[in-house]
Amino acid sequence: xxxxxxxxxRRTVIANTVLLLAMLTVVxxxxxxxxxxxxxxxxxxxxLGQGDPLTRMVVHDLRLQRSIAGLASGAxxxxxxxxxxxxxxxxxxxPGIIGIDNAATAFAVASVVGTGIALAPSTMxxxxxxxxxxxxxxxxxxxxxxxxxxxxxxxxxxxIAGAITQLMLSQVAIDDANxxxxxxxxxxxxxxxxxxxxxxAGLLTGYLCLQALARSLNALQFSDPVAVALGxxxxxxxxxxxxxxxxxxxxxxxxxxxxxxxxxxxPELARTVCRPGRMPITASALAGATLMLAADTIxxxxxxxxxxxxxxxxxILGSPYLLWILLRPANRSMR
Amino acid sequence: MRLPAILPPSMLAGLLLTMIxxxxxxDERTVDTAFGKVTIEGQPQRIVxxxxxxxxxxxxxxxxxxxxxxxxxxxxxxxxxxxxxGDIAIVGTPGETNLEAVIAxxxxxxxxxxxxxxxxxxLLSHIAPVVxxxxxxxxxxxxxxxxxxxxEALGRAGEAEDIIRRVETRAAEVxxxxxxxxxxxxxxxxxxxxxxxxxxxxxxxxxxxxLLKAAGFDIRGQSxxxxxxxxSQTLSLENLSAMNQNWIFLATLNEDGRKxxxxxxxxxxxxxxxxxxTDQVIPVDGQLWTSASGPLAxxxxxxxxxxxxxxxx
Amino acid sequence: MAASLLVALIFMSLLLGAGPVSITxxxxxxxxxGSDEARFIIMELRVPRTLIAMTTGVALGLAGAxxxxxxxxxxxxxxxxxxSAGSGFAVAxxxxxxxxxxxxxxxxxxxxxxxxCAVVIAATRVHGLGNDPVRLVLAGATLSGLLLAxxxxxxxxxxxxxxEIRFWIIGSVAGKTLGDLTSTLPSIILxxxxxxxxxxPLAAMALGEKSAVGLGHHPGRVRFLVVLAVAxxxxxxxxxxxxxxxxxxxxxxxxRALAGPDIRRTLWxxxxxxxxxxxxxDILSRLLVVPAELPLGVLTALIGAPVLLLIVRAGRxxxx
Numbered sequence: 007x008x009x010x011x012x013x014x015x016r017r018t019v020i021a022n023t024v025l026l027l028a029m030l031t032v033v034x035x036x037x038x039x040x041x042x043x044x045x046x047x048x049x050x051x052x053x054l055g056q057g058d059p060l061t062r063m064v065v066h067d068l069r070l071q072r073s074i075a076g077l078a079s080g081a082x083x084x085x086x087x088x089x090x091x092x093x094x095x096x097x098x099x100x101p102g103i104i105g106i107d108n109a110a111t112a113f114a115v116a117s118v119v120g121t122g123i124a125l126a127p128s129t130m131x132x133x134x135x136x137x138x139x140x141x142x143x144x145x146x147x148x149x150x151x152x153x154x155x156x157x158x159x160x161x162x163x164x165x166i167a168g169a170i171t172q173l174m175l176s177q178v179a180i181d182d183a184n185x186x187x188x189x190x191x192x193x194x195x196x197x198x199x200x201x202x203x204x205x206x207a208g209l210l211t212g213y214l215c216l217q218a219l220a221r222s223l224n225a226l227q228f229s230d231p232v233a234v235a236l237g238x239x240x241x242x243x244x245x246x247x248x249x250x251x252x253x254x255x256x257x258x259x260x261x262x263x264x265x266x267x268x269x270x271x272x273p274e275l276a277r278t279v280c281r282p283g284r285m286p287i288t289a290s291a292l293a294g295a296t297l298m299l300a301a302d303t304i305x306x307x308x309x310x311x312x313x314x315x316x317x318x319x320x321x322i323l324g325s326p327y328l329l330w331i332l333l334r335p336a337n338r339s340m341r
Numbered sequence: 342m343r344l345p346a347i348l349p350p351s352m353l354a355g356l357l358l359t360m361i362x363x364x365x366x367x368d369e370r371t372v373d374t375a376f377g378k379v380t381i382e383g384q385p386q387r388i389v390x391x392x393x394x395x396x397x398x399x400x401x402x403x404x405x406x407x408x409x410x411x412x413x414x415x416x417x418x419x420x421x422x423x424x425x426x427g428d429i430a431i432v433g434t435p436g437e438t439n440l441e442a443v444i445a446x447x448x449x450x451x452x453x454x455x456x457x458x459x460x461x462x463x464l465l466s467h468i469a470p471v472v473x474x475x476x477x478x479x480x481x482x483x484x485x486x487x488x489x490x491x492x493e494a495l496g497r498a499g500e501a502e503d504i505i506r507r508v509e510t511r512a513a514e515v516x517x518x519x520x521x522x523x524x525x526x527x528x529x530x531x532x533x534x535x536x537x538x539x540x541x542x543x544x545x546x547x548x549x550x551x552l553l554k555a556a557g558f559d560i561r562g563q564s565x566x567x568x569x570x571x572x573s574q575t576l577s578l579e580n581l582s583a584m585n586q587n588w589i590f591l592a593t594l595n596e597d598g599r600k601x602x603x604x605x606x607x608x609x610x611x612x613x614x615x616x617x618x619t620d621q622v623i624p625v626d627g628q629l630w631t632s633a634s635g636p637l638a639x640x641x642x643x644x645x646x647x648x649x650x651x652x653x654x
Numbered sequence: 655m656a657a658s659l660l661v662a663l664i665f666m667s668l669l670l671g672a673g674p675v676s677i678t679x680x681x682x683x684x685x686x687x688g689s690d691e692a693r694f695i696i697m698e699l700r701v702p703r704t705l706i707a708m709t710t711g712v713a714l715g716l717a718g719a720x721x722x723x724x725x726x727x728x729x730x731x732x733x734x735x736x737x738s739a740g741s742g743f744a745v746a747x748x749x750x751x752x753x754x755x756x757x758x759x760x761x762x763x764x765x766x767x768x769x770x771c772a773v774v775i776a777a778t779r780v781h782g783l784g785n786d787p788v789r790l791v792l793a794g795a796t797l798s799g800l801l802l803a804x805x806x807x808x809x810x811x812x813x814x815x816x817x818e819i820r821f822w823i824i825g826s827v828a829g830k831t832l833g834d835l836t837s838t839l840p841s842i843i844l845x846x847x848x849x850x851x852x853x854x855p856l857a858a859m860a861l862g863e864k865s866a867v868g869l870g871h872h873p874g875r876v877r878f879l880v881v882l883a884v885a886x887x888x889x890x891x892x893x894x895x896x897x898x899x900x901x902x903x904x905x906x907x908x909x910r911a912l913a914g915p916d917i918r919r920t921l922w923x924x925x926x927x928x929x930x931x932x933x934x935x936d937i938l939s940r941l942l943v944v945p946a947e948l949p950l951g952v953l954t955a956l957i958g959a960p961v962l963l964l965i966v967r968a969g970r971x972x973x974x
Contacts, residue, residue: 063467199460311432312433
């Protein structure tokens with residue numbers, strides 16, 4: 007191993023450590039902050055299972071569960087985004103932009119407002135995500151995930167899914183529409199435990215699979231002939247990678263709704279800080295988890311006791327950054 | 342002892358009351374709720390309400406509500422109840438409860454909405470006993486049954502009967518006024534909310550419609566509201582003639598009902614309705630008429646009905 | 655052919671609707687016969703609505719064709735690029751501040767559209783970006799997303815205005831009067847005047863900027879005029895019907911297919927195709943869920959998105 011390789015490996019390790027520390031800081035902030043003022047020492051006591059039951063409930067059942075939901079969904083979205091960007095060799099190709107989020111939402115809303123389809127919102131979100139990807143893939147034609155057609159096809163699918171969601175919401179009684187509202191903006195408020203468990207399991211599986219595939223995925227940065235020469239079975243790899251990112255996105259949307267831009271910004275951040283030429287899966291996961299939880303904590307405390315949904319916060323904070331990426335004059339290519 | 346300085350007077354009064362009633366009877370009740378039977382002791386002193394009808398009932402029977410959700414489309418509790426609710430803590434919106442805010446209010450009883458989810462119920466149950474109504478919505482007697490249920494939980498069943506009787510007496514009074522002022526065949530009315538694209542017709546099952554009926558009005562429009570949409574439905578402007586009744590009660594969420602009425606009149610389709618020509622379009626407060634329920638709301642609505650009929654040209 | 659289709663659609667728009675008027679009654683009403691009710695529904699509701707839908711279609715169609723020609727990007731569309739969103743956001747702010755006057759809304763919407771346009775143009779001027787349709791569209795989508803998030807934030811703070819904004823933001827041409835139309839007409843006529851002036855230089859610029867300069871045109875001046883016209887058109891359309899997406903994409907797409915590559919012919923065709931598309935969407939919105947109506951914005955998205963896919967599906971991006 008050459009000195010530079012060693013150095014850049016060290017760079018990745020350092021970057022991951024820094025991201026981990028940032029994530030822990032945000033977790034602490036999220037546990038300590040809220041409508042109810044709880045001093046830090048009592049938070050620690052409650053975490054260790056001591057103190058009065060009500061404080062324990064706030065810390066465990068409300069804040070900790072919400073933090074876990076935020077961390078897991080942020081990480082899942084970011085990893086899904088990272089994989090999809092690599093597959094498409096385009097860093098704009100993320101689940102949110104190609105309409106997977108919207109389709110998952112449309113399906114989940116369909117189950118909430120009761121269109122006679124008796125499946126849990128989580129399952130429906132997954133089905134929606136898979137449908138949208140399949141459609142985008144099919145419509146992009148021979149080019150597959152490569153090139154702009156995939157993105158624009160996804161954009162159109164997202165628009166249709168969004169319109170259908172609007173349509174369903176305008177057709178149901180106001181109370182049902184209220185029940186479906188969190189699905190349309192992206193929120194982490196009291197999501198059910200089963201979805202979070204499914205997401206955690208999905209995240210773990212996806213992460214391990216991707217780590218196992220890391221070598222092949224890294225080869226994607228080269229042109230197709232080079233990758234093939236390196237012994238990569240491109241077609242299989244693409245199908246597996248795409249399936250994994252659909253799985254992750256579907257599970258995450260089932261928990262947090264369509265929270266935009268995490269899938270784009272977190273991998274972007276990870277690529278900036280990590281060793282170039284590698285797919286930064288771990289760093290993306292850490293960055294995604296951190297960003298999601300930070301945005302949620304801001305939304306929770308901004309207008310307390312009323313909440314701003316986390317999706318609104320990520321859109322307001324993330325959009326300017328995305329615009330900057332898009333409009334920056336010297337646009338470096340995605341790798 | 343500095344107790345009086347620390348405790349708010351109302352709480353002190355409640356405390357005394359509890360002590361007295363606690364002496365006379367060992368009060369323990371079981372209440373049937375949406376999530377099974379709930380046992381409650383004595384008269385709870387710090388109540389959090391997650392439903393507008395529950396807040397109304399709690400205040401009507403003289404209980405001390407310390408937390409409530411905002412009214413639909415508002416930023417605080419509904420205006421009609423604001424003076425009685427006083428400086429009440431806001432613990433969320435009708436759709437989303439902020440559990441930490443509920444805990445911060447330190448309730449000893451939580452009155453929850455009919456549509457509370459089991460997940461939410463279980464979390465709330467850790468804080469205090471939870472009474473979620475399982476009474477079918479949009480029936481004419483829904484509010485009375487809800488009032489009895491919540492009052493039973495509050496240990497104030499007697500007060501509930503008193504206030505329900507008061508509402509019934511008042512309804513009879515207003516009905517007498519209506520009978521005298523409005524001819525028998527001119528009492529057809531419709532309840533709607535004005536939207537720029539067309540009016541939103543309220544179902545005859547909603548709370549204020551049942552009061553209009555009690556006051557002697559003949560509420561129309563159920564045929565315009567789809568099956569499965571028990572609350573309301575938006576109507577195309579082209580079908581506006583379907584709401585051509587003698588009386589139109591026009592609800593608005595803006596502070597100024599007159600302004601909403603003027604906006605509606607700017608639409609030619611609306612301006613040609615007979616009720617507009619005879620000046621029998623009554624602008625009413627949407628928070629009260631299309632969102633609230635409970636005995637206090639009933640009394641307030643009956644007052645507005647009486648005013649409308651009396652001030653008729 | 656387009657003209658006869660347009661006439662047919664106008665008749666359908668006048669004859670079909672959610673109201674309790676049979677088609678024969680409607681025809682009688684058109685010649686000032688028939689029941690009072692039918693006459694009212696036709697003359698006071700469907701005629702203004704039809705005229706407004708047609709005006710909006712023309713405005714958005716022309717705006718789309720101009721933007722596409724100037725940026726040489728077949729996906730450049732006021733809705734996709736965030737121009738409509740800018741205009742919608744400006745109106746939402748105005749509603750929040752308590753504005754109700756129709757004229758004021760038009761002006762505010764046009765100023766919002768101008769700012770949105772300026773952002774888009776700034777984006778195309780960035781080196782290398784003008785040739786990348788996707789990135790431009792994504793920038794527009796991001797801008798729209800940002801403005802939408804800001805709007806929902808404002809609606810959280812002031813829930814009373816929220817009701818009005820929420821219904822306005824979906825887009826609809828129902829419940830508008832001829833008064834609303836006349837208050838936007840001057841700016842639309844002004845914009846069409848500008849279009850008449852810039853059509854020739856724009857066609858020349860399509861052949862390359864050097865040859866346009868050679869012919870005595872000033873590309874900078876032309877661009878400024880185009881932006882002005884687009885802002886006036888989109889602002890007026892948004893004030894009339896709310897922020898509608900995809901109309902500016904579908905109309906020039908069809909017009910180009912009929913007219914061929916010449917921008918002047920395309921613009922002419924837009925005058926007929928725009929009203930057709932909007933009328934078709936509006937008629938569907940009235941008929942699908944009688945006695946209520948669907949939001950128009952939902953229908954334009956459902957009609958427009960497949961066209962977007964069609965453009966993408968085409969072997970290569972049609973060059974402009």
